[in-house]
Amino acid sequence: MSNIRHHPKTETLAAFAAGRLDEARAVVIATHAAICTECAQAIEEFETVGGAFLEDAEPVALRDDALENVLRRADPGVNVVTPQKPAGDLPETRLPLSAYLEGSIDDVAWRAVAPGLSQSVLKAEGYRPGVLRLLKIAPGVRMPRHSHKGEELTVILRGAYKDEIGDFAVGDLADLDAGDTHTPEAIGDEPCICLIAAAAPLRFKTVLGRIVQPFIGL
Amino acid sequence: MDEQLTRVAQTGDKRAFAEIYAYFAPRVKGFLMRGGTIEAEAEDLAQDVMVKVLRKAELFDPTKASAATWIFTIARNARIDAVRRAARPPLDGEDPALAPEEAPRADVLCELKERDQRIREALENLPLEQYDVMRLHFYHDEPHSAIADRLGLPLGTVKSRLRLAFEKFRKELGDHL
Missing domain, CATH: 1.10.1740.10 (RNA polymerase sigma factor, region 2, helix turn helix motif)
Structure with a gap:
C-alpha cells in the first residue's frame, strides 16, 4: 500500500531490526510494517546489516559436545512447526497485533475513560518500561493537548485523526519524541482506533487534561 | 551457505x-x-x-x-x-x-545477492566513526547511554552519529536502487 503518508523514523526501524525496541514498540512497528511494504523493506535492509555483522563477528568455539547436543535437541520426533492461530477474514487478524488480542478488534473489551474516549491495555510488558494499548476516539472528539515523557509510537488501525503534524489514516504511524506536543482529533464518520506504545505516561498541557488524567488512566 | x-x-x-x-x-x-x-x-x-x-x-x-x-x-x-x-x-x-x-527463481536469488552486496558496500563506505556506532547498535541490546559510556562519548554524539549513519546508509542504498 503506497497511500501511507506517515512512517517511523529511520532510527526506529533500525532499532527494531537490531532487536533494541521494547516489546510494546516492537508490536507497533511490526503492525505498521505488515501494512507498509516500504518500511518492511527498510527493516529487511537493516536485518541484512545485522547478518553482515554476524558474519564479521569473531568466531568463538562452542563446547565439543555442542553439535551433538544441538542435533539431539532438534530431533525429528519433536520437529513440528507450531501452527499459528488460523487467519480470519478480517485483515487485522493477519497483523502481528493479533497475538495480543482475544479475537479481532471487534471483540476488544473497551473501557470508557472519558466521553468519546475508550481504551484497552494489552499485555506486552517487556523488560524495558513500555505500555501497549488500544485507544478508540469517537468521531469529532479531540484529545486534550498533551506531550510525552518518553517516545511514543502510534499506528492507526481504523478511521483517521488529524493533529498539528497532519492527517493520519489506516497504516499511518506517528513516531513522537519525548516532549513533542499534539492534540489529535478523530475525523471522518467512524471511530478512530489506534495502537499506541508509550514509554511513559502522557503529560497533559491543559487544566482539564490534568484533572481528567487520574480518572482516565492514560 | x-x-x-x-x-x-x-x-x-x-x-x-x-x-x-x-x-x-x-x-x-x-x-x-x-x-x-x-x-x-x-x-x-x-x-x-x-x-x-x-x-x-x-x-x-x-x-x-x-x-x-x-x-x-x-x-x-x-x-x-x-x-x-x-x-x-x-x-x-x-x-x-x-x-x-516453490523452488526459488534464479533471477530473484540473483537480485537478492546483488542487494546484499550493495548493503555490504554501503556499510563499508560509512565513515569509520559511524560504522563503529552502527556495529555497537547491532551487537548490543543495551541503551545508547551504555554505548556512549563504552566509547567515552556524550550520548548526543552517539545518537547523532547513529542517525547520520542510518541516513547515509539508506541514501547509499537508494542511490544504487
Whole structure:
C-alpha cells in the first residue's frame, strides 16, 4: 500500500531490526510494517546489516559436545512447526497485533475513560518500561493537548485523526519524541482506533487534561 | 551457505547442517559475546539458535534473505526472548504462512545477492566513526547511554552519529536502487 503518508523514523526501524525496541514498540512497528511494504523493506535492509555483522563477528568455539547436543535437541520426533492461530477474514487478524488480542478488534473489551474516549491495555510488558494499548476516539472528539515523557509510537488501525503534524489514516504511524506536543482529533464518520506504545505516561498541557488524567488512566 | 541451508530445508541433509553449524555457531557465539553476553550464556544461546535453525530450516526463504541475515534474526530474537521471555511479534518469517512454496527463481536469488552486496558496500563506505556506532547498535541490546559510556562519548554524539549513519546508509542504498 503506497497511500501511507506517515512512517517511523529511520532510527526506529533500525532499532527494531537490531532487536533494541521494547516489546510494546516492537508490536507497533511490526503492525505498521505488515501494512507498509516500504518500511518492511527498510527493516529487511537493516536485518541484512545485522547478518553482515554476524558474519564479521569473531568466531568463538562452542563446547565439543555442542553439535551433538544441538542435533539431539532438534530431533525429528519433536520437529513440528507450531501452527499459528488460523487467519480470519478480517485483515487485522493477519497483523502481528493479533497475538495480543482475544479475537479481532471487534471483540476488544473497551473501557470508557472519558466521553468519546475508550481504551484497552494489552499485555506486552517487556523488560524495558513500555505500555501497549488500544485507544478508540469517537468521531469529532479531540484529545486534550498533551506531550510525552518518553517516545511514543502510534499506528492507526481504523478511521483517521488529524493533529498539528497532519492527517493520519489506516497504516499511518506517528513516531513522537519525548516532549513533542499534539492534540489529535478523530475525523471522518467512524471511530478512530489506534495502537499506541508509550514509554511513559502522557503529560497533559491543559487544566482539564490534568484533572481528567487520574480518572482516565492514560 | 544459502545452498546448504536450502538442502537442510528440503532433505534434512545432516552434512549440510554440519557445514552451517561449523560456520555460523561460533559466529553467533562471538556475536553475542561482543554484545556483552557472558560466555556460558552465549554458549547456551548459540546452541538454542542452532536448534532453531535446524528445526525451522523449512521456513528459510532464500528469495527473502541470505542465510546470514536469517540466522541473525533468529539470534536477535533468541536474545530478546532470553531477556524478555515473552513472545515477539512474528514478523521474522516464523509464520508458516510465509514459508516458500516453490523452488526459488534464479533471477530473484540473483537480485537478492546483488542487494546484499550493495548493503555490504554501503556499510563499508560509512565513515569509520559511524560504522563503529552502527556495529555497537547491532551487537548490543543495551541503551545508547551504555554505548556512549563504552566509547567515552556524550550520548548526543552517539545518537547523532547513529542517525547520520542510518541516513547515509539508506541514501547509499537508494542511490544504487
